[in-house]
Amino acid sequence: MKNWIIFIISFVLILTIGISSLVLWKASSPFSKIEQQAIDLAISSNLIKTAADAYVYNGNKPYVTVLGVDEEGVEKAVFVPITLEEKSIQMVELKDGISEEEAISILEKKDVKKVLHTKLGYEEPGAVWEIAYINKSDKLNYVYILFEDGQWWKRILNL
Helix, strand or coil: CHHHHHHHHHHHHHHHHHHHHHHHHHHHHHHHHHHHHHHHHHHHCCCCCEEEEEEEEECCCEEEEEEEECCCCCEEEEEEECCCCHHHCEEEEHHHCCCHHHHHHHCCHHHEEEEEEEEEEEECCEEEEEEEEEECCCCEEEEEEECCCCCEEEEECCC
8 A cells, every 4th residue: 555655646746747847848938949040140140150148138129139259259249129120130249338247236235135137138228237136125126227338227116
């Protein structure tokens, strides 16, 4: 009887892990597909030679941010709209603005409990750093800092 109980518990546990893994894999599939298409478009447009990273940025208009290096070795961020329109692609050289670490340091550290993510994206004023964090009151906050000069652009606080 003891062996049957162990078998049933093991079977249910393995089945739960398997189904959970399948659901997570299928849920991330659309993001992986559009990210790869954006990388391919950025490379085929000769904006970068190799890509180091890509992620989806959802602002007023959704973009895929592709971080890479061009043929001269210059690090760039290429903002590809999810519509994959080549004429709407935007680009910045990473040396022309503030780094991710500098953007995080601009935050008022006294109120930050945990930084959730930092993303470089594209909005109306140009490239911006989106920083999501939890404050000391356990509230979700978003701040947007201009990539070019590190000035505050927008804040969404205490969600």
